[in-house]
Amino acid sequence: MRVLVGDDEVGEVTSGTxxxxxxxxxxxxxxxxxxxxxxxxxxxxxxxxxxxxMRVVKPPFVKPQVR
Known part of the structure; x- marks a missing residue:
């Protein structure tokens, strides 16, 4: 799937879930x-x-928890 800003293509989705x-x-x-x-x-x-x-976010999407 194409990632767009206005009418400009700025990237491509590689996977999603x-x-x-x-x-x-x-x-x-x-x-x-x-x-x-x-x-x-x-x-x-x-x-x-x-x-x-959508919003651009650097991974990880969830804060790791160490016990």
């Missing part, structure tokens, strides 16, 4: 460094012809 811990969808994408997207930037992903708003 539902996170039972976060209770929302998560995905991994390859983003063009020339786009200058920072952590927290809002992008859109073309999901089967519909644009969905």
């Amino acid at each position: 539902f996170s039972p811990t976060r209770k929302l969808g998560i995905g991994l994408a390859l983003l063009d460094t020339a786009a200058g997207l920072a952590d927290g930037a809002e992008v859109e992903v073309d999901v089967r012809g519909r644009r969905s708003k």
Whole structure:
């Protein structure tokens, strides 16, 4: 799936799934460094012809807990 900022394609989703811990969808994408997207930037992903708003977040998606 294409990652877009406005009408510009800035990346491609490589995988995605539902996170039972976060209770929302998560995905991994390859983003063009020339786009200058920072952590927290809002992008859109073309999901089967519909644009969905997403946020750029560096992994890990869940804070690790050490006991």
